[in-house]
Amino acid sequence: RMNHLSLSELCCLFCCPPCPSKIASKLAFLPPEPTYSLMCDDSGSRWTLHLSERADWQYSSREKEAIECFMTRTSRGNRIACMFVRCSPTARYGIRPENVIVYGQSIGTVPSVDLASRYESAAVILHSPLTSGMRVAFPDTKKTYCFDAFPNIDKISKVTSPVLVIHGTEDEVIDFSHGLALYERCQRPVEPLWVEGAGHNDVELYGQYLERLKQFVAHELVN
Numbered sequence: 001r002m003n004h005l006s007l008s009e010l011c012c013l014f015c016c017p018p019c020p021s022k023i024a025s026k027l028a029f030l031p032p033e034p035t036y037s038l039m040c041d042d043s044g045s046r047w048t049l050h051l052s053e054r055a056d057w058q059y060s061s062r063e064k065e066a067i068e069c070f071m072t073r074t075s076r077g078n079r080i081a082c083m084f085v086r087c088s089p090t091a092r093y094g095i096r097p098e099n100v101i102v103y104g105q106s107i108g109t110v111p112s113v114d115l116a117s118r119y120e121s122a123a124v125i126l127h128s129p130l131t132s133g134m135r136v137a138f139p140d141t142k143k144t145y146c147f148d149a150f151p152n153i154d155k156i157s158k159v160t161s162p163v164l165v166i167h168g169t170e171d172e173v174i175d176f177s178h179g180l181a182l183y184e185r186c187q188r189p190v191e192p193l194w195v196e197g198a199g200h201n202d203v204e205l206y207g208q209y210l211e212r213l214k215q216f217v218a219h220e221l222v223n
Helices: 007-015 020-026 106-118 133-137 152-158 176-185 207-220
Strands: 036-040 047-051 067-073 079-085 101-105 123-127 163-168 193-195
Touching: 047 067, 101 106, 106 123, 106 152, 123 207, 152 176, 163 176, 163 207, 176 193, 193 207
Parallel strands: 101 123, 123 163, 163 193
Antiparallel strands: 036 047, 067 079
């Protein structure tokens, strides 16, 4: 046995490696009920954000109007929804990298780490991150295979921005050890937030979550 994998499992791994979608399915979880939707006007070109009664919107309607929604397609033809928050009535994009905080949660930490490893930003926040897809699917995996599409563990050391790692100690989807391993490999780690007793989908329900974010953004980041 190698890395606690049987011979048959090793043969399957190398002869029929899992594609990214298979790894992603291992990370799948039931998301909470959505609190917003995107509505299109009669022209089919303008989209607006509509909040449900469950939405905990703490800002004015004027601030909501600053959220610009649109649809686009990826190079593979996939249709995705995008939201852009204007910092002022006349602002559109053109935001300097040092004013951008890259935030990723769960499998969303994969594009976040990839982006931050190639471009400078004000900071990076990794919420319930994974070290790699194979390490989630096969917890005893010790190395990153060439077909692993989610190699956060190999890219995190290339991130030169301050990194805040947040993880629940009782995460049932991505083990707490993933967050700890990434934190230990950061070039510029800040004090992490290990939320005692939190799982994968409820970290933000704990009071220390917002307190740590406020402390990090308002006091620890140098403008």
